[in-house]
Amino acid sequence: MKLPEYVTHEEVRRVCKELRIRDWTKLKKPQVSLKEAKIILSHVNTENMKTSLEDFKAGLEVELEHGTMFKPFNVTNNHPILTGKIVMAHFMETLDYYKRLEIAEVEGDLMKAVVSKNMEKIQKYYKKLTKAKIELGRAEAGQLTK
Numbered sequence: 001m002k003l004p005e006y007v008t009h010e011e012v013r014r015v016c017k018e019l020r021i022r023d024w025t026k027l028k029k030p031q032v033s034l035k036e037a038k039i040i041l042s043h044v045n046t047e048n049m050k051t052s053l054e055d056f057k058a059g060l061e062v063e064l065e066h067g068t069m070f071k072p073f074n075v076t077n078n079h080p081i082l083t084g085k086i087v088m089a090h091f092m093e094t095l096d097y098y099k100r101l102e103i104a105e106v107e108g109d110l111m112k113a114v115v116s117k118n119m120e121k122i123q124k125y126y127k128k129l130t131k132a133k134i135e136l137g138r139a140e141a142g143q144l145t146k
Contacts, residue, residue, distance in 0.1 A: 100136060
């Protein structure tokens with residue numbers, strides 16, 4: 001079944017221009033500047049959630065996977081506001097959503113390295129997993145002390 005293009009490139013360009021950010025239809029990598037994240041956050045944080053700009057930026061970079069990064073699964077065409085709303089929806093679940101996601105993804109990479117018996121990758125991913133768990137622990141501790 002062929003689906004229509006719900007969000008056109010023209011619409012994404014129009015919104016980027018209105019937000020005064022670069023044209024996200026031309027993104028080659030899922031990289032967002034802090035300035036862009038701040039602008040988008042100011043438009044999508046309608047619940048005034050207390051989220052860090054760095055976490056929001058990281059979320060935007062992850063959620064760009066719903067855009068042109070994976071063409072067969074493109075639903076947003078990298079629309080910055082729609083991408084930002086996806087991030088905020090996940091923050092409604094938990095403000096440390098992307099820290100938890102990082103752990104899950106690294107655990108998957110670690111498992112692949114173990115299965116392939118690649119000791120170099122096992123060490124690399126185990127170190128990365130340890131750092132990600134420390135970051136999550138800090139975020140959880142911060143939530144408990146508020």
